[in-house]
Amino acid sequence: xxxxxxxxxxxxxxxxxxxxxxxxxxxxxxxxxxxxxxxxxxxxxxxxxxxxxxxxxxxxxxxxxxxxxxxxxxxxxxxxx
Numbered sequence: 001x002x003x004x005x006x007x008x009x010x011x012x013x014x015x016x017x018x019x020x021x022x023x024x025x026x027x028x029x030x031x032x033x034x035x036x037x038x039x040x041x042x043x044x045x046x047x048x049x050x051x052x053x054x055x056x057x058x059x060x061x062x063x064x065x066x067x068x069x070x071x072x073x074x075x076x077x078x079x080x081x
Contacts, residue, residue, distance in 0.1 A: 002080075007073050014069030021063025028055035 003011060029052060036048030 003073070003077050007077055011070060011073045014066040014073065017066030017069065018063045019066075021059040021061070021066065024059035024062065025056050028052065028059070 032055070033048045033052040036044045036051070039045065
C-alpha cells in the first residue's frame with residue numbers, strides 16, 4: 001500500500017485519535033470514576049456510573065472517528081494503486 005504524504009499524515013492523525021479515545025476511557029476510570037465508586041454513598045456511586053458511561057461514550061466516539069479515518073485512508077490508497 002503506497003501512501004502519499006497527505007495520506008500518511010491522515011493515517012497518523014487517525015491513529016492518535018484512536019489512542020486518545022482509549023486514554024480518555026482509561027484515565028477517566030482510573031482518576032475520576034474509581035474515587036466516586038469507592039464511596040458507600042448511593043449518590044456518589046450513581047454519579048460515578050453516569051460519568052463513566054458518558055466518558056466511555058465520548059472515548060469510543062473519538063476512537064471510532066480514528067478507525068473510520070484509518071479505513072478510509074487505506075481504501076483510498078488501495079483504490080488508487
